[in-house]
Every structure is written in structure tokens, then in C-alpha cells.
Amino acid sequence: MPPSIHPVDLIAALRDKSLTPAIVFLTSRRACDEAMEAFDHAQTVLPPARQEAIAAALERVIAQYPSIAEHPLIPTVQRIGVAAHHAGHLPSWKIAIEELMRQGCLDAVFATTTLAAGVDFPARTVVITQSSIRKARDFMDLTIGEVQQIAGRAGRRGKDYVGFAVVTPSPYIDLGVLTKGFTGNPEAIDSQFTITYPMVLNLLKAHQHNQIQAILAKSFAQFQLNQRAELLERKLDTLHLQMEPFGPRVCTDWITQWHTFDQARRQKSHRHQTVRHEAPEMTARFHFLTPGRVVGLNRGRGVVLRQYRSKGQKSPMVTILRPGGAVTECPAGIVTEIYDRIFDCEEQPGYPWCTAASFDELHYQLTELPTRLPVLPILVSKESEPLPDAIVQSLGDFPCPTCSSRSACQKDYLIASRMRQEQQRHMKSIQALRTSLWHRFQERIDVLQKFGYLTPESQLTADGEWARLIRIDHSLLITELIRAEAFTGADPAVLTGIMASIAHDDDRPGAFPRISSGLSSLLGQVRKLAESLSPYEDPPLLRADIAAVAERWVSDPNLTWIGLCRSTTMAEGDIYRLLARTLEFLSQLHTLKATHPGLADTASKALALIRRGVLEELP
């Protein structure tokens, strides 16, 4: 089976059930174009009457916008009654298709999902082939709101009783996303408030520094943050209620008191543990197991040659000379009796741990020992090592050990302390929610002060006065470029090139015309500056090829639109949008006539040069 239905079959199926006119949403522009190509060899053509109707309607649009007179898609559209409509087309072509659709001349339009949010023309049916959408270089599932936006195109008011949304699968479809989208409630929307440099400058121009917090508090962002804060406050209230039974006892802040007391106690018990793994008898005996001491073992007796602690052994160890002359290493626990008899023993660092002479002597003495020997009485003190003074002192400070509510405190401490931690966390969060916008604003002020657009008292400097008029993306980069006089002496074409590369934010690859050396060296400077500004503002892409396209259009007044399009692989719609956006950026520079007459003059020349051909004809 094919991974997805062939466009010709799709349209045939829709026509068969009279579900036309339809909008078919496809994943990409390329898919739209390929769908149109698929109709090149299709057998089904429209009856002549309808072909003429399309031709007549197109004629009327062409009269208004001559640039689409030779559009390569026109023959197919006329023959088949199907068209493509996406961002790669010129706005005039899109207007023409919308007009045809409104008049009911077309059976289907292949469109990308971006259309759903943009221009509205309804149809009887929408066909959905995907469940994800390309957003910022990545694919994301459609939200419920987006599915309903797409489905909203189905059903024309006054022309249809019902609208149809038809799902046809393609390899990247998730039916669950779509069914949820059809049947669900749209998502709640969240504020996307960001604080921009022009916003800071304009606010400080019109208001005092101390009034601004009140203005920020009026934003939807703060409204939503407040909602969250209120939620947390309600939680805090319930926590307060829950904490009431654990309220002040003998001491007002018993949780802290108990916490410190508990810490101190833990420290104590911790010390006990290190001692506990040796029996107290053992510890007491150990002092007497010195070299030369006669000890009783399970079988026979022996003389201690040395005692030591080994890392490999749990208990302290002794080396014992046995009656047969054997030297054994055994744990101190093996010693059953300690006799009141010590022989002289000359110690030596190596085996057999005493000099040869004393070894022989000891060996001899051991065999000569009487059968009964007095046993050394060893007192085992139950008293363990005393606590360090500091802790004894601090425990004495606490009322807890003798307090009447001690057992209650001990029982409740875990729950109560957890609740109090939660309380503190909520309070911190509420604080952050209430003040985060203002902090962000303050950060921006700091940056602007650093660059000299604001005085330390947050008044606008002379530079700030004009910089506030630049209200576009990458405003900091542009104003810094102007201050660095990067544009002095630049001709309109170079200025256009730079502005285009700043304005363009799409990274679709492509092949583009050569760039002039003047523009390329200036662009290098711009890149360096953008790099150095990157901690304060995200740098634009600054593509040289984009700059070259815009530069060519301005520098060569004889260049036709077709010529420009042939010099690059960019779609015409993209070129149009690039130039339109560049126009916007340049007209912002044009507003600086009072302070930068030279630059404003160059900008207005560039504006005049851009506005020709297609760009003049279109709204």
C-alpha cells in the first residue's frame, strides 16, 4: 500500500462524494508543489465552461496584479481546477487563489498548515494529513487549538449545511492527536511577556522609574503570575490550618528547638556507635596485653609478643608465643585469662617480634611455669567515653530533655517540620512570582546603563532619546551599529544588505548570488559586534547570501523580479517577505531624521529603490 493517498486519487475521491471545494493541508511547501506536479499527467480535466470561468476570474486579478500574469501554475489551475497556496508564493498569487476559492471556481487547494492561522477562506471540506507542525526548526504535535483552527475552515456559512474534516493518513500521523483535537477543549493560553530594550527606553521616557513597577503589574503576565501566587497562598493557608495543632507549645518555636536538639542528640549517638563494636571487657583487657604478659588460652597458655590493630581485622590482634615454640596471630578475644606474670621481652620490629635471645628465654620460661597462676582481676567499667564538653553544654541549654511535651514533640517533629519546609518553599515562590517581572526589567535597565542609553538615575541619555525610536527585533545591535558609525558613507545598497541580513531569521539553505566586497567587510564588522552583544541580545543569523540578494535588488535598478528570482534558490514568496521586512527595518531608520540625517537619507533612498516592480504593485 502507498504510504499516503495519491493527490489525484484524493481529489477524485472527494469529487466522487461531492466533498469539494476542499482545502488539503500538507506538511511542507514541497509536498504542495509535488502534489501539483502529480496533476501534470492526470486525465481528468474540467469541463470547458468551468475552465473559462477560472480564466475570467484570473483575468480580473491579473489586471490588478500584473506580476502573476505568467505564473507557471496558471495552466494547471485552469485545466484541473486545483491550486497550491503556501508561503513560498507571492502574496498576489495567494490573493488570486483566495479570490478563485471565494468564487467557487476551484475544487481543491493544497496548502501548508501555516495558512490555517493566516488568511481565511473557507471550504466545504478540509483534509488533514499530518498531526505535527514545523515550529522553529522542529516538529511538534498540533495543539487542540490548532486542530480546531484547521477544522474551522470547513463549512462555509450560508453555503453549506455541514462542514467535513477528513483525515487521511501519511507516515507521520498520530490519530490520537487529531481525535483529541476534534473533541477536546482548546488549551488555555499563557502570557509570553518579555521585556525588550525599546520597551524599557519608551517606558522610562514617559514615566518615572518608580512608577514602572505599577505599569508592569498591569500586564497579563503579572496577572497570571498573581493567579499562581494566589494558588500558592491558598495552599499556605491550608498549611497554616494543618499546622495549628502543632502550634506553639512550651517553647514558641518548638520545631527549630527540637531540630537543634535532635541534631545534638544524633551527634552523641553517633559517637557511641564507633565504640560499640568492641565489647567493653575487651577494651579493658587490651591495656594489659603487653609484650611478655602470660595469658591463658582455650588450650594451654602463651606469652604475648606484641599487640596491634590491623585494618584487615575487626578486633584488635595479639601475637602469641605458644608452648611448642609456635608463634600465632590471633584476635584478642581468644585470650581467656590474663595472669599476673610478666617476663622481660626485648621487642624487635620484625618476626618473631623479639630478639632471638629473649625468644629463647621466653620459650624456656613458658615451659617452666607452675600449673596455677594468679589471675589478674580486671574491672570492666560500664561507663563509656564521656560526651565532648561542647555537646553536653548545648544539650544543657535545651529544655527538651526535661520538658513535659517532649514525647509529643518527638512524635510530631517529622510531620511538622516537613510542613514547615513546604511553607517556606511556598513563601519563597510567592516572593519570586510577585517580583520576577520587576527584576527582569531591572536587569534590562542595568544593561542599558552599561551601554550609556540611560543615566545612573535611569533617565534617558541623548543616545537613549533616539534609540527608543528603533522598535524592532535586534534593536540593541542596530543602535550600537549606529553609534559605532558603521553606516557612515554606506550606500543604500549596502545598508539594505545589512538590514536584510539582520531582519532575516530563516535558516532554509539555498544558493545565492555573490556578495560585494564592501558589503562583506561591513557584514564582518556587524558579526563581530553581534558576537560581543550576545550576552545581552540573541544575535541574528546575519547570512551573507541573504544580504547579497537584497543588495542586488537595490544596486541594480534594471534587475527584474524574474531576474532576481533566477539568481537564487529562494522561493519568490520568501524573497518578497525578506524585502518587505527589510522595508520595515529601513523605515525605522528613517524615523531618525532629526538626529542622524545622513543615515535617514540613505534609508529613504534605499526605501525608494526597493519599492519597484512586484513590491510596488502589492499592498
Next chain:
Amino acid sequence: MTTDELAQLLAQQPVAILHRLARGRVQRHFRAGKRRLIDMLIQHSTNNLAGLESDLQALIEERQSRVQTPVPPANPVPPRQTAPHTSRRPTRTHEPESTEPGVTLTAWLEGLGVPTPQPFVPDPWQEEALAGLAETDVVVSVPTGSGKTYVAVEAARRAMSENRTIIYTSPLKALSNTKFTEFSKIFGSDQVGILTGDRQDNAQAPILIMTTEILRNLLYDAASGEIDVRLDTLGLVILDESQYIADPERGVVWEETIIFCPSQAKLLLLSASIGNPQDIADWLTSIRPSPCRLVRHSKRTVPLRAGYLHPNGKLTPLFRTAGIPYGHPGQLHPEAKRLFLQYEEDTLPSGRTRR
């Protein structure tokens, strides 16, 4: 809470919660492991850790409450949601498989055709919005294609009769151009002007179409003392497609516009269906001189039917019922279900590979 504490708290949560947090924050989060997911979440919201944290708390809370009450109360309708048929069920609820067969294709296709032209009668919600606008600001949240333009045009007409200036803004230049043509046809071309980033026609006309950015700039200039007569006589500001307030890049412009909008002008926010229009209305009430009126409904003017077209050309209804079973995404038509499963089996033999 510091970043470290937050990271710890996140690490304690089950991955499902992290994925829910990541929706709309992190792209391709479903591919990331838990630790990477936490990194990405924190990295994404370095500027708004508090927001992330409170969302997390809400999710934890929700989870806890679900654990405590395994059987949710039947149809929990939050008090704000007025539309009864769209009340959302918990997504995991098991849909009882009804045994009755789904609707037939012929029944599904019934009603196809062109209705006879009827005289235009405004819907009740349109009347309500216009009546509300006579007194105060209005937020309209209705499905796509229900006739928001009618409200805009009528409101503009009424404001014009009081010799007031009207500003109509839309997010896209193309939309502005379409509306300019449309309004010129209705009010006459000398009554309508357009201001976009690169176009200025008839800029002193009583009805001005512009992109929202331009209006924001006008308001900034007015705030800093540059007098613009158009703002003095301003009686109505219409913000079309105002769900753009949630646009990551441009949403801030809508907020600025609404904050700085002169208080003598009425605001009319037209938006597609969104989940929390009441929030927007409450917000407007809190910052504007008079309490804002919310007009919402979720019923489409032209009812919708969903179908499934198999690559072999077979068409079936998508759901058991002819209309959309709102709130019940699991009620698929048995035939559509069978065909889709077959499709998945045929095209993805070795498990799902999604981009």
C-alpha cells in the same frame, strides 16, 4: 527555591509529570531521558523558574488528589466552563466500548448540499457582544468562522455614528490588507485607512486598519508626549486574532497595546476558541476602568463532521456518531479504527518511527 532544589524536586517526580511539564516548553521532549529532560526544562525557563515551579506544584497536587480519590466525581465541571458539552474528562478514563455499530457513510454524508439563501439574522452572541460594547470592553472567544467580522463591522459602524475614530488591528500584514479591502467596500474607500510597516494610505481616515505593532508604536509616541489627534477621538480599538497574545515572539506587543490603550476607548478583543477567555476578561477588568464583558460560545455555526479516508480511497466516518462526540476522543468508528490499524501495520512494520 534555587535551581538545584528545583532540579532535585523534578528528579523526584515520575517521568510522566516531567513530560507534561515539557509540553509547550521543550521540543522533542519525548525523546529525552529523565536527566536530560530536567536539564532542558530548567534551561528553557531560566527566566521564569517561578512559573515552572508553580506548574510543577499544580501537577503534583493534581496527581496527589488523583491518588487519593481514584474514582473522580462524575463529570467534574469547573465553575467557569459554561459550555456543558465540552467539559473535559480525565484523559485516562476508560471509555466504555459501546456495542452499537457506528453511523453509516450515507447517514454521515446526509445534509450535503447548498442551503437556500436566508436573510441574515445576527446570532444571539453577536447581539450580546454589541450590546456589551455600548457600555464596556468586550472579549469574544468563538470558534473559527462564526462571524466575528460581523461584530467588528457593526461595532465600527456604531462608533462612527458617534464621530469616533476606530482602530482595527490584525497580526498579519496580509490579513490587514484583506480587511482593508473588505472595510473599504462596506464603508467607502475614503472612510478607511491602512498603516502597516511599509504602507500608509489615507492615514487620517476615521477607520484605521493596522498591524498591532504599529498601534503599539502610536501608543508609545502618545505616552511620551507626541500628540496624535487620532488617539484623542479614539472610540474603539478592535484587536482581531487576539489569541496571538500567546505567541512566543510577538505576544508581548498585544499586552503592551492593551496596557497603554487610552481608557476612553472601548476595547474589543476577537479571538478564536481558547481555553481561558475568562482569564483575559478578568485581567481586562483588573486594569481597565469598567468591568469587561466576556462573550464565548463553542458551538460551530456550521456543524462539523469528521471522516477518515484510507489511502486506497475508501471513505468512512471517523467517529461512531455523525457529529463530533465532544469530550469523547475514544469513540472511533469501528471501520475507521480497523483501517487505521491496518495502515499502521502496513507502513510501520518495526514499531513506530516518528520524527
